[in-house]
Amino acid sequence: MQMFNMLLYSSKVEIPKLKFRDEVIWCQETRPYDVCFESVECGELRLEYPFWGLDRPAYCGHPGFQLICQSNVPLLNYESVNYRVLDTDTSTQMITIARNDLWETSCPRFLYDTSYNSTLFNRDNFPQLNVSLFYGCNSSSAVIPLSANYRFSCNVNETQSDSYFIRNDQLIPSVANFLDQCQNRIDVPVNQSSTARLAAGAATTDDLRSGLTAGFQLQWTANNNECDRCIRSDGQCGSNSTSPDLFACYCANGNFSLTCNNSDGGGGK
Numbered sequence: 168m169q170m171f172n173m174l175l176y177s178s179k180v181e182i183p184k185l186k187f188r189d190e191v192i193w194c195q196e197t198r199p200y201d202v203c204f205e206s207v208e209c210g211e212l213r214l215e216y217p218f219w220g221l222d223r224p225a226y227c228g229h230p231g232f233q234l235i236c237q238s239n240v241p242l243l244n245y246e247s248v249n250y251r252v253l254d255t256d257t258s259t260q261m262i263t264i265a266r267n268d269l270w271e272t273s274c275p276r277f278l279y280d281t282s283y284n285s286t287l288f289n290r291d292n293f294p295q296l297n298v299s300l301f302y303g304c305n306s307s308s309a310v311i312p313l314s315a316n317y318r319f320s321c322n323v324n325e326t327q328s329d330s331y332f333i334r335n336d337q338l339i340p341s342v343a344n345f346l347d348q349c350q351n352r353i354d355v356p357v358n359q360s361s362t363a364r365l366a367a368g369a370a371t372t373d374d375l376r377s378g379l380t381a382g383f384q385l386q387w388t389a390n391n392n393e394c395d396r397c398i399r400s401d402g403q404c405g406s407n408s409t410s411p412d413l414f415a416c417y418c419a420n421g422n423f424s425l426t427c428n429n430s431d432g433g434g435g436k
Contacts, residue, residue, distance in 0.1 A: 303350030
């Protein structure tokens, strides 16, 4: 019996105790600084502040600069008109846009004038002019003070009729009086090179198409100085989510209303 107990005891295998180290799993909230570091990507363009949309939240941009991406084309919408974003230059706050409804045709389904928020954009410092498009015109007049190369045909309100284009600064009285009888008119800015091609007597509908698709330039005015200072302090520009009109500088160590070097935490998400 004693021998059996010894054998039983000796057959026991001592299992070493496993020592588990306490592990703490940290769950860090995603910071606006990291989120706003990412740009809006659509087609070949990467757009940063003041633009937002898609996966970039509103607090990373400025109100009025929401983008939608349609068939890899970034679009801004103002007064029922979509504008294609063709190019941007953050260093000069310059954007080049073109009307999407006039991209493939000079005869849009709905006739809206070109408009944009003058508190968000400025075009006074760019050498560009308006081209005027007149729709639903009566060409039965005995005397037409415009050559045939300024005329194109459009279906307006289910009726095929003549339309005309002319540079806005070339509306001399005789031409203006003739075009007054047209049913509708819209004005579209064109850039400097297009302005030269649309000169009196030489313009064609091909020149018009080229001018409309080349777009025109605007300069955005979305807290430009504040954003410059924020970027220089290694921050990311954005807006206060509770008061979107207020600028916010998102920093690695918190959210501030001015720069990452100040102690004012008034720009929080």
